[in-house]
Amino acid sequence: MSADEALWAKELVLVTGKGGVGKTTVAAALARSAHTAGKRVLIAEVTSDTSTKSQLLGLFGHPDVKGEDPVEFEKRLYGVRITPSAGHRLFLTAALKVGMVVNAAMRSAALNRFLMAAPAFPEIGTLYHLVTLLRSKRFDHIILDLPATGHALGLASLPKTVLSVVPSGLIGQAIQEGLDAMTDDARGCAVLVTLPEGMPVTESLELARGLEKLDIRVRAMILNAMPDNPFTDGERDALRDHLKGREASLLLGAREFRRLERALGAQAQFEAEVPATAAKVTIPKSDKTAHGDVMREVATFLDEVKIQGATP
Amino acid sequence: MNLDELVRNKRIIVCCGAGGVGKTTTSAALALSAAKAGRRALVLTIDPARRLAQALGIPPTGKEPVRIDPSLLANASIDVPEGGELHAWMLDPQVVLESVVDRFAPSKEDAAKIRSTRLYQALMNVITGLQEYTAAEALYNFNESGTYDLIILDTPPSRNALDFLDAPRRLARFLDERTLSIFAPDPEKRAGAMIRAASKVVNTAISKTFGESFAEELQNFLGAFGKLFQKMRIHASGVRKLLRSDQAAFIVIASPDEAALTEAKYFKGRIKDLGLVSEGFILNRSYASDQATESPQDITASGDLADALAKLTPFAKLEEQRIVSDRALFADLEKEGMQDGGRGATALPLLDEVVEDLPALDILSGHILR
Numbered sequence: 201m202s203a204d205e206a207l208w209a210k211e212l213v214l215v216t217g218k219g220g221v222g223k224t225t226v227a228a229a230l231a232r233s234a235h236t237a238g239k240r241v242l243i244a245e246v247t248s249d250t251s252t253k254s255q256l257l258g259l260f261g262h263p264d265v266k267g268e269d270p271v272e273f274e275k276r277l278y279g280v281r282i283t284p285s286a287g288h289r290l291f292l293t294a295a296l297k298v299g300m301v302v303n304a305a306m307r308s309a310a311l312n313r314f315l316m317a318a319p320a321f322p323e324i325g326t327l328y329h330l331v332t333l334l335r336s337k338r339f340d341h342i343i344l345d346l347p348a349t350g351h352a353l354g355l356a357s358l359p360k361t362v363l364s365v366v367p368s369g370l371i372g373q374a375i376q377e378g379l380d381a382m383t384d385d386a387r388g389c390a391v392l393v394t395l396p397e398g399m400p401v402t403e404s405l406e407l408a409r410g411l412e413k414l415d416i417r418v419r420a421m422i423l424n425a426m427p428d429n430p431f432t433d434g435e436r437d438a439l440r441d442h443l444k445g446r447e448a449s450l451l452l453g454a455r456e457f458r459r460l461e462r463a464l465g466a467q468a469q470f471e472a473e474v475p476a477t478a479a480k481v482t483i484p485k486s487d488k489t490a491h492g493d494v495m496r497e498v499a500t501f502l503d504e505v506k507i508q509g510a511t512p
Numbered sequence: 513m514n515l516d517e518l519v520r521n522k523r524i525i526v527c528c529g530a531g532g533v534g535k536t537t538t539s540a541a542l543a544l545s546a547a548k549a550g551r552r553a554l555v556l557t558i559d560p561a562r563r564l565a566q567a568l569g570i571p572p573t574g575k576e577p578v579r580i581d582p583s584l585l586a587n588a589s590i591d592v593p594e595g596g597e598l599h600a601w602m603l604d605p606q607v608v609l610e611s612v613v614d615r616f617a618p619s620k621e622d623a624a625k626i627r628s629t630r631l632y633q634a635l636m637n638v639i640t641g642l643q644e645y646t647a648a649e650a651l652y653n654f655n656e657s658g659t660y661d662l663i664i665l666d667t668p669p670s671r672n673a674l675d676f677l678d679a680p681r682r683l684a685r686f687l688d689e690r691t692l693s694i695f696a697p698d699p700e701k702r703a704g705a706m707i708r709a710a711s712k713v714v715n716t717a718i719s720k721t722f723g724e725s726f727a728e729e730l731q732n733f734l735g736a737f738g739k740l741f742q743k744m745r746i747h748a749s750g751v752r753k754l755l756r757s758d759q760a761a762f763i764v765i766a767s768p769d770e771a772a773l774t775e776a777k778y779f780k781g782r783i784k785d786l787g788l789v790s791e792g793f794i795l796n797r798s799y800a801s802d803q804a805t806e807s808p809q810d811i812t813a814s815g816d817l818a819d820a821l822a823k824l825t826p827f828a829k830l831e832e833q834r835i836v837s838d839r840a841l842f843a844d845l846e847k848e849g850m851q852d853g854g855r856g857a858t859a860l861p862l863l864d865e866v867v868e869d870l871p872a873l874d875i876l877s878g879h880i881l882r
Contacts, residue, residue, distance in 0.1 A: 219531015220772065252778060255771065296716070398866060400532075435820035442817055452804040453828030458864055460827075491770055
C-alpha cells in the first residue's frame with residue numbers, strides 16, 4: 201500500500217542545487233510547510249562563518265543565530281547554523297569528557313588552526329554537528345540547506361571518503377550514522393532545485409545521477425520560478441518570426457519573451473529527462489519581490505504538493 | 513570602472529561573486545578581450561560550464577591549460593592581433609595536488625610514499641577542501657612561469673570563494689611550524705614544555721576521537737609531508753604578496769537581484785578585511801544600459817502577431833520596470849564601488865542568447881573593450 205506524502209516527509213531532507221536557483225527559498229518554504237502541518241521542524245544551513253547574517257534564518261526573522269544548540273523561533277520550529285567549529289567542540293567534548301580539558305584544547309591556537317586548515321577537517325566538524333542534531337531526536341524533520349559548491353556533490357560525498365580513512369572511533373561511528381540517515385530511503389532524501397534555463401537543468405540532472413550513485417535518494421526535482429506563458433503556439437511562432445534577425449533589445453518586452461522561450465525549452469527538457477524515481481515539481485514564478493513574500497508563496501504552493509510514498 | 517584598462521594592464525584579475533551570476537562567462541569574456549587587445553591571456557576556471565568548454569574546444573579536466581585554436585577564433589570572425597592568445601584551463605584540484613607533490617617531495621620515493629598513504633588518497637577525494645588550496649597554487653605557478661600576460665581566475669561560487677581569498681593565509685597558518693611540530697613525529701625532540709604539553713593534549717584528543725590507528729597515520733602523513741610543507745609555505749606568502757600588489761585586481765560580479773547584491777557587498781567587505789583592494793563591481797545581465805525604442809503597441813499587425821503583441825504588453829511593462837530598477841541598482845553599486853580605493857562599477861547587458869559560444873562571448877567582449 202502506498203500513501204501520498206508531503207515533499208518534506210523524511211527525517212533528513214537535503215536541499216541542494218547550484219547557487220542562485222532559489223535553493224534557500226525552497227528550503228525555508230519546505231520547513232514552513234512542514235511546520236504548518238504540525239511537525240517539529242529544524243531548519244538548518246551549513247556555513248563556516250557565523251559572523252554574517254544568515255539569509256535563510258533571516259526569512260524566519262533570526263538572521264543572527266549562533267551556537268551549536270538550535271534556537272526556538274516559534275513553537276515546534278527551530279533554526280541552527282551547522283558549523284565546523286561547533287562540531288569540533290562537540291566531538292572533543294565527547295572524547296575528552298572533562299569540560300576543562302575541552303576548553304583548554306579549544307583554546308589551543310595550534311589545534312584550532314589544524315582543525316580549520318587541514319583539508320576535510322572542517323567538513324568532519326560539520327557532519328558531526330549534523331549527526332549530533334539527528335541523534336537528539338528532538339525534531340520530526342531536519343531541513344538542511346546545503347551550501348552551493350563548485351563540486352556539486354559537496355558535503356553529500358564526504359561521509360564515504362571520511363569513512364575510508366576513519367573507519368572507527370568516535371568520528372567514524374558518527375559519520376557512519378550520518379551516512380545511514382542520508383542513504384536510508386525511509387529516513388533521508390535529497391530535494392534538488394533548479395531554474396528553467398538550459399545549463400541549470402542539465403547540471404541538476406547530472407547532480408541527481410551523482411546523488412543516486414552515493415545511494416542518496418532524490419525524492420523530488422523542483423523547477424523553480426517558471427514564468428507564466430500567456431501565448432498560444434501560433435502566437436509564439438508569429439512573434440518569433442517578427443523578431444527574427446532583429447536586435448531584441450530594441451523592442452520593449454522582446455527580451456522577456458526570449459527568456460520565456462528559453463524557460464519553455466528548459467521545462468521540456470526537465471519533463472523529459474528527470475528520472476522516474478523522482479517527483480517533478482514546477483513552481484510558478486512569483487510576482488512578489490521581497491524574499492520573505494516569495495518564500496511564503498512557495499510554502500503555500502508546496503503545502504499542496506503530494507508525492508506517492510514508497511510502497512512497503 | 514574601466515574594464516578595458518584592466519584587461520590591457522593587469523597581470524591577474526580575480527572574479528568573485530555568488531553562484532549563478534555568470535562569473536565563468538564573464539571571466540571568459542575578459543580573457544577573450546585581453547587576447548583581442550594583443551595579450552596572452554589565460555582563464556582559470558574552477559566551476560566549468562561544460563558547453564562553454566566545448567565551444568572553446570578544451571577538455572573538461574586537462575592536465576594543463578590549452579590554447580584556444582586560433583582557427584576557432586577566426587571562424588567566429590574574432591579578430592585577434594599578433595601576440596594575442598587565449599588559453600583556458602578547467603582547474604582540476606587533483607592534478608594540481610599531484611604536481612605539487614611531485615615538485616616538492618625531496619625524492620621520487622618520497623613522492624610515491626606520500627601518494628600511497630590512505631590519507632593522501634582520501635584527500636584527493638575531498639574536492640571541497642582542495643579547490644581553494646589548488647586555486648592559489650595554480651595562480652602562483654602560472655604567474656611565475658611568465659607564459660601569460662594576464663591570468664583571470666574564476667573563483668568557486670559563494671562561500672568557497674571566500675575560502676579562496678583566505679587560502680594563502682590559512683595555508684600559511686597551517687604550515688606554521690608551531691602548528692605542525694605538534695603533530696610531527698617525536699615531539700619530545702623539540703624544546704619547550706609548552707609545545708610538549710600542547711602536543712599531549714592534541715594527541716589525546718585525536719586518538720580518542722579518531723581512533724589510535726588514525727592518529728598514527730596522521731603523524732606518518734605529516735612526517736612525510738614535512739619538507740614539502742616548508743616549501744609550500746614560501747608559496748603561500750608569495751600568493752599573498754602577489755594578490756596585494758597593484759598587478760592584481762579583484763572584481764566582484766553581481767546580477768540584479770536581492771540575494772546576489774547582498775553577496776556582492778559582503779564580498780567587497782571580505783576583500784577589504786583581507787587587506788586587498790576590490791577594483792569594483794560588474795552588474796551582469798542587467799537592463800541598466802538598455803535603450804529600447806519600440807513598444808509592442810507601436811507595431812501594426814494582424815492575426816496571431818497582433819494577438820501576440822497585445823499579450824506582450826505586460827512583458828514590456830515588466831522590462832520597463834526592470835530598466836528603471838536596474839539603473840538604480842547600478843547607481844548604487846557605482847557609489848559603493850568607489851569607496852575604499854575602488855573604481856566604481858560597470859554594467860554588462862543580458863544578451864539575447866545564452867552565452868555559451870565564441871560569437872556570444874565576442875559580443876560581451878564588445879562591451880568590455882572600448
